[in-house]
Amino acid sequence: MKEPIEKIAELYNAETTENGGRYELTLAKENIHDAAAYLKREYGYDFLLEMVGMDYGDTLGVIYYLSQSTNPAPLLVLKTSTEKSDYPELYSVCDLWDSAEFYEREVYDFFGIMFINHPDMRRIFLRSDWNGYPLRKDYDANPELNPIPHRNEFLVDMERVPSITMSMGKEIETTRSLFDHDEYIVNFGPQHPAMHGVLHLRVSLDGEVVKSVDPNFGYIHRGVEKLCERYTYPQILHLTDRLDYLSGTINRHAFCLCCEKALGLEVPERAVYIRTIFDELTRIASHLLGWGSMCMDMGSITAFIYGMRDREKIMDIFEETAGGRLMANYSVIGGVANDIHPNFVKRVKEFIPYMRKMMKEHHLFFTGNPIARGRMDGIGYLSKEKAISIGATGPGGRASGWRNDIRKIEPYAVYDKVDFEEVIRADGLTFDRYVIRLDEIEQSLRIIEQLIDRIPEGAFLNKPKGVVKLPAGEYFQRVENARGQFCVHITSKGDAKPYRVKFRSPCLTLVSALKEVAPTHKIADLIMLGASFDYVIPCIDR
């Protein structure tokens, strides 16, 4: 870990700091691309976990979180900044990591930083006619500047995808068209029953075969990150549930962990156990729904009804203890909101054998079903290298053989005290992504089984005194939610409200994976591919 840092510091004049066990390198904007390329080439930093845009007041900056697929635990942080002008610019790193393509578009959308050599500098979430860059501190939120539009966006960008390239020390602004004029393009979404939310895909077809896919986001962009800046930490908690609502409890856990780490708050053992059990129950519920809707997309409504029936049992358990069904609103900073219901242990114990029995049934009826196999076998290959480069974490990446489970890499809560397997499959096909969810349910059941009898007695909440104020600094926490690595980055200036909060959505990279694997498949398989990645759109759009 020491070596690459010293090397980069020497070669590129980087300033090295240490923050919570992570090394941070601050680089000049001219060097960022070269340093990143060097790290990737020489030291195997092949996974760009996330990019955080920042407004430091007088400069704009970007923070890169890098990791190696061979040694995933330590993260390396690169920082750079550029002056705040009308046209701030940085060099793009999307030739090194595919995941940067969407990340950089996001930074551009929110902060207006143009990335030189990025092939596609369109806004990602907001409409192209939006005024201002909302996450800049001096953004003018006057609703008159951006009234509710009455017309759909005119998708001119089909003709004009802007980009900036550097050639012989001169910047050249170019536009290119995304599709040819005689290409046959089908709009898919935003209101489409098989889209699992409001994603809009523009699919270029050759007969029945997909040539390319252009995803359009932002139909549920709620501006959560900006909202966080005006809410206090306990208030932000309820927004985290509503990002990826199917793993809401886990997201909330991540935010709580991040705050607790910053405050140095001791969380009672009892709360940690309860949180872990809740997380795993959430994962089961989410996978059941993902599985059910995937089967529904294949035409099997029965599976959906079965999945929802089993999921309802978990919802009942949640409701009894936490009061909420889908949004349990249960973890709070310092523990959990209230103690578990006296029936909780009994109910969970009843649920485990029930779920096991049902899993047998699901495998019997659906996994082995020839129609289902016909639609899933041999389709949608995603290679391991591509999965890493795209950053497709979670079951989507593990189905391609990439070990990326945070519960194993960086155990949080009580995952280091339980015995479970990280489910890995080697083939990277649609069928693998299907089976991996069912297998993960089994592993979650195993975890719950080991924990449910060991919930220690004692307090369930260690409430922080007074108003929660994180000490000034930057904090980072990642957890494994049902779809992959969910990360929280908080920059605090020591106030009751954060300066900047960034959530890494595992689903955004899953859509890049869809974009990657869809070409050469039939349009009917596109639906199956989308379902197999199981993304949740509000998590992408935030």
Place this chain on the structure above:
Amino acid sequence: MEVKDIRIPNMKYEDFKDNEYLEEYVDELRKNGVNIFVGKINDFLNWGRSNSVWPLTFATSCCGIEFMCVGAAHTDFARFGWEVTRNSPRQADVVFVCGTIVHKMAPVLKRLYEQMAEPKYVMAIGSCAISGGPFKNSYHVVKGVQEIIPVDVFIPGCPPRPDAILYGMMQLSRKIKVQNFFKLPGQPEIAE
């Protein structure tokens, strides 16, 4: 003429809230009176309509999951004849607005609504659809769908429980039952 029966089986009339506005409708119908033949046809049509409302599948976020729960095994809205969820607005009677509506989505929702055939109804499910909910202060969120399209039933909650959604559906059923099919109250103009 005896004015229609707005009872819902197994639920007492008094147990419903907001009965006053239905009574207003009924009073108006009584005053104006219709001939028995038309009245009977009207009752028959409304009986049919209120028991087979076809919703449009339109879910943008979290509330959509609760809507799916209402459709699935546990609470099953097929009991009330609502199970035929349509994917095309042209075949749907009611749009359930489940979830946050943001600026970019607003024109899409408006267009979907305009594509639906009359008589059409709108249910705003969840605080987001009612007022913007937890995201009210956001720069990109529409503060309630009534800014774009008229709403018949509001179902509060974040997300509303499936029971609440069922209750809201029954309220809409009752509303349909007291409408004069031949003289449907003019749908409010869509704000430009």
